[in-house]
Amino acid sequence: MKIGIVGLGGVGGCVGARLARRHPPGGEHAVFFLCRGEHGRVTAREGITLVAPEGTFKAAAAGVAEAPVGWGELDLLIFSVKGYDLEGAADTARPACGEKTVILPLLNGVDIADRLKSCLGRGIFLDGTIYCSAFLEGPGVVRQVSPSVQVIFGPRDGVTAPFSDLPGLFEGTGIAVTLTERPREALWQKFLFISAAAGLTALRGMTLGEVVADPEASEMFRGLVMEAQAVARAQGVELPAGIVAETVAKLSAFPPQTKTSLQLDHERGRRTEIETFSGYLVRAGRDLGVPVVLHEKVYRALAGR
Numbered sequence: 001m002k003i004g005i006v007g008l009g010g011v012g013g014c015v016g017a018r019l020a021r022r023h024p025p026g027g028e029h030a031v032f033f034l035c036r037g038e039h040g041r042v043t044a045r046e047g048i049t050l051v052a053p054e055g056t057f058k059a060a061a062a063g064v065a066e067a068p069v070g071w072g073e074l075d076l077l078i079f080s081v082k083g084y085d086l087e088g089a090a091d092t093a094r095p096a097c098g099e100k101t102v103i104l105p106l107l108n109g110v111d112i113a114d115r116l117k118s119c120l121g122r123g124i125f126l127d128g129t130i131y132c133s134a135f136l137e138g139p140g141v142v143r144q145v146s147p148s149v150q151v152i153f154g155p156r157d158g159v160t161a162p163f164s165d166l167p168g169l170f171e172g173t174g175i176a177v178t179l180t181e182r183p184r185e186a187l188w189q190k191f192l193f194i195s196a197a198a199g200l201t202a203l204r205g206m207t208l209g210e211v212v213a214d215p216e217a218s219e220m221f222r223g224l225v226m227e228a229q230a231v232a233r234a235q236g237v238e239l240p241a242g243i244v245a246e247t248v249a250k251l252s253a254f255p256p257q258t259k260t261s262l263q264l265d266h267e268r269g270r271r272t273e274i275e276t277f278s279g280y281l282v283r284a285g286r287d288l289g290v291p292v293v294l295h296e297k298v299y300r301a302l303a304g305r
Contacts, residue, residue: 001029001169002062004074006093008035008043010134011106012080013142014149017050018173020059029169030062032071034093040064042140051143054174066092073098076166077123079105079116080130083276086112090119097123102163104153106130108194109276110187110232113156126163127183128153129190149175154183188232188239192247195277196224198262199298202272205263209256220294222248227292231281234288266302274302 003023005016016033023029035043044064050057063071074096081089086107097103103123105112113125133146151170154160158181170177180186200211200221211217225247232239240246265272278299285292 001075002032002071002073003029003076003169004032004034004068004071004078004093004096006034006077006079006089007081007085007107008033008039008048008142009080009082009136010142011130011132012078013048013136014050014052014132014134014144015078015080015106015130015151015175016061017048017057017059017142018149018175019169020048020061021057022171022173023169025060025062032063032065032068032074032096033061034066034068034089035064036066038139039136040066046140049141051137051141052174053144053147068093068096071096074101076102076104076169079103079112080107082271083107083109083112083273084271086115087119090116094120100124102126102166104128104166106151106153108191108273109280110184110191111280124162126153126155127187129183129187131190150178151175152178152180152183152186154180154186156184158182184235184237185239188228188237189243189247191277192225192228192232192239192243193250194260195228195281195295196221196247197251198260199274199278199295199302200224201260201263202266202274203298203301205267207256208251208254208258208260212251212256218248218251221251223294224298227285227290227295228281230290231284231288231292234290235284272302274299279303 020031047058047060097120099122101123103125106128113127117125131150134144137143167177262272278295281292281295282299
């Protein structure tokens with residue numbers, strides 16, 4: 001099987017390095033990296049280094065390039081880019097995508113598979129989500145911060161049999177993989193937390209610990225989670241009972257000084273994924289007739305709209 005990793009930043013680099021170490025060039029499966037700039041050039045020349053909790057290792061891919069020239073059609077394309085880079089990444093990867101190519105998005109957002117389908121026009125699209133904290137430390141070097149990596153994916157129609165061989169590709173990589181009949185539930189369970197935490201911390205300039213300690217901020221967080229849950233329900237996604245309380249409780253599981261990625265990008269004047277989070281909920285809420293007053297407040301403040 002030919003596997004392509006589109007986006008070799010923190011999360012994509014972590015997944016790519018682990019897959020490439022498990023499936024080195026010349027083996028039964030081949031791993032390819034789509035990666036730009038100096039990071040791509042160093043990776044092509046020296047391999048990618050992953051600094052992980054269990055140790056540091058280096059892995060080489062079967063191919064590393066800015067465009068998939070000469071790769072042919074790949075069997076599996078894993079997208080792991082920022083939401084605002086998705087369409088551009090899809091355009092770049094299109095030559096490697098055929099009618100039978102499985103498309104697996106592992107990035108923030110609940111509408112990613114739909115966006116990829118619109119961009120690529122062909123392929124077999126899955127919904128997927130990943131729990132992993134990692135960042136690009138330097139050209140050719142990725143550091144994994146989280147103690148584990150978990151991937152959950154599946155087909156929206158619930159028929160998992162055609163994809164039963166995919167989890168085996170990850171065996172021995174250190175990535176825990178779950179093939180599920182209900183991938184939308186997994187997407188939304190993560191999205192409830194991350195959309196609320198990202199928007200609130202950036203809006204208020206608070207760490208997660210400060211949100212927990214501030215009654216007004218905590219109540220706003222709960223309200224943001226409830227709005228997202230209402231949008232999910234309007235889309236036909238039923239989340240577990242008690243999901244709101246469970247999501248709020250996650251705040252206390254992080255070190256108190258933790259800042260969200262969107263918050264850090266906002267503070268540094270960088271482009272953020274606000275469109276992926278509150279922006280999406282505002283648009284979906286309007287289309288579905290679901291009030292999302294708090295997310296509208298966050299969106300107006302951070303996106304200026």
